[in-house]
Amino acid sequence: MGIRTVRLDDETEKVLKQVTQKTGWSVSSALKRGVLVLRDEVGRRAPQSPFEIYRSLDLGPGGYALAPSTETRRGMQIALRKKSRR
DSSP: OOOOOOOOOHHHHHHHHHHHHHHOOOHHHHHHHHHHHHHHHHHHSOOOOHHHHHHHSOOOSOOOOSSOGGGHHHHHHHHHHHHHHO
16 A cells, blocks of 8 residues: 655645535545546547547648659759749
8 A cells, every 4th residue: 555645735725625525425435436437437528540640740731842752852852943943
């Protein structure tokens, strides 16, 4: 069994006191049950798929590539031709 020291702000301390008074549980029991509820809640959340993570990134407008990454040589040739025209 582990012993933990937890610091609670005033509001959380009041809520914990209300819970212990209404339920008759000890502070330790209330905190244990809270951790178990949190574990279950976290377990219900579906992990994000790679596409959902990608979609949330702000990659800007894009569309400025001269060639696909598989054809970097051709893209470099195009870029050099454009530069030499200036």
